[in-house]
Amino acid sequence: MLYAQESVRPWIGINIGDHERGVLIKSAIDGTPGARAGFKKGDIVLSIDGKKVTTPAELIKVVRAKGVGFEVKIQYLNSKKKKSETTLELEAMPGLTELAKKNLLNKSAPAIIGKALAGNDKKDYNLAKDKKVKIIEFWATWCAACMQAHPFMNEFAKANQKNISVLSISSEEVVKVKKYLKMAKKKNILSGSVIFINDKSEDITASYFVPALPTFIVLNKNNIVKHITVGVGSNLLEVFALAKKLTRKSF
Numbered sequence: 193m194l195y196a197q198e199s200v201r202p203w204i205g206i207n208i209g210d211h212e213r214g215v216l217i218k219s220a221i222d223g224t225p226g227a228r229a230g231f232k233k234g235d236i237v238l239s240i241d242g243k244k245v246t247t248p249a250e251l252i253k254v255v256r257a258k259g260v261g262f263e264v265k266i267q268y269l270n271s272k273k274k275k276s277e278t279t280l281e282l283e284a285m286p287g288l289t290e291l292a293k294k295n296l297l298n299k300s301a302p303a304i305i306g307k308a309l310a311g312n313d314k315k316d317y318n319l320a321k322d323k324k325v326k327i328i329e330f331w332a333t334w335c336a337a338c339m340q341a342h343p344f345m346n347e348f349a350k351a352n353q354k355n356i357s358v359l360s361i362s363s364e365e366v367v368k369v370k371k372y373l374k375m376a377k378k379k380n381i382l383s384g385s386v387i388f389i390n391d392k393s394e395d396i397t398a399s400y401f402v403p404a405l406p407t408f409i410v411l412n413k414n415n416i417v418k419h420i421t422v423g424v425g426s427n428l429l430e431v432f433a434l435a436k437k438l439t440r441k442s443f
Contacts, residue, residue: 217268291401328360407421
């Protein structure tokens with residue numbers, strides 16, 4: 193019996209965004225062609241093999257058209273805005289959830305610092321100062337599964353607020369997130385138990401290697417990453433169960 197398989201996708205291993213002069217590099221993921229080539233946060237990709245790229249979508253399209261194992265010549269502006277050039281070999285894109293696990297599981301969680309849009313009395317939040325077990329959700333207002341999760345997250349956070357902090361992080365425009373929070377409070381979907389933090393710069397999202405939405409990450413009291421999963425349903429129930437278990441143990 194034959195099974196359809198998705199073709200292996202090539203990648204550079206960089207988190208990218210828009211920029212008026214090309215494609216902004218937000219970070220280079222450790223152990224990838226991009227990191228080995230020396231790309232840094234703030235570099236701007238101008239062209240690949242002589243083909244100008246002006247948007248993240250264009251860059252992705254050009255890379256995927258090349259294929260795994262091909263060498264590409266990349267022209268870019270470094271953080272000092274000096275034009276540079278490098279050649280690298282494209283590698284197979286790994287499963288993104290596995291990539292997140294490889295980089296984060298059983299390691300200290302990346303920093304989370306920001307003003308709470310809801311929860312935490314709308315004060316500044318600092319992960320390093322939070323000594324509870326943590327559940328972190330990465331979400332967006334366009335994500336239907338995220339919307340389905342919020343009533344359950346709210347009830348769980350409310351019932352376990354003494355020992356567990358529940359964080360919800362979105363990189364959307366603040367105005368859009370606030371509009372949703374206002375609606376959710378009015379409809380009693382949220383009650384202030386979940387701490388909502390905006391990540392407009394996407395630095396937090398990138399540091400947690402978020403593969404899809406919603407992504408849920410569980411940290412123990414010492415901010416060590418213990419679990420990463422994508423989606424709701426039984427996955428979310430597993431997140432809740434592990435978080436409660438971690439309140440009773442130190443590991």
